[in-house]
Amino acid sequence: MDREAWLKRADKAITAHEEGTPQLFLYELMGFEFQYDEEAETVAIKAPVTEITFNPVGFIHGGILHYLADTAMGHLCAAFLQAPAVSLELKTQYFSSAKDGHMHALASFKKRGKTIQFITCSVSDDEGNLLSETTGTFYRLPQSR
Structure with missing residues (x-):
């Protein structure tokens, strides 16, 4: 597991998180399209x-x-x-x-x-x-x- 890549992904998910939209933390962390x-x-x-x-x-x-x-x-x-x-x-x-x-x-x-x-x-x-x-x-x- 690439720690730095996952930390960047988690940071992006935190930043993108917006309740009531497809931009939820877990969706972004897991790469949902x-x-x-x-x-x-x-x-x-x-x-x-x-x-x-x-x-x-x-x-x-x-x-x-x-x-x-x-x-x-x-x-x-x-x-x-x-x-x-x-x-x-x-x-x-x-x-x-x-x-x-x-x-x-x-x-x-x-x-x-x-x-x-x-x-x-x-x-x-x-x-x-x-x-x-x-x-x-x-x-x-x-x-x-």
């Missing part, structure tokens, strides 16, 4: 596989894949429901891992409701191999009046 497709109603996140994403046995930690999917699905709700939403339930299945390259998350609506949303998010590697798939149920928060 967001893409919103309005026509397809999807959110994609690209994130590098680095040493901080590994568990002690050298695989991408399941919590990292889960966090990446939860983030993509939450941003999907915020972008296309014009209101924030919170996860009520998430289920992640793990299929493979990667040692380098990038993780690519793609979130889309399975079924949109007035208050409850059903969403799926797949996470793949650079070659398109499926790393995990998460299904989630999200609650759209009421708009303040």
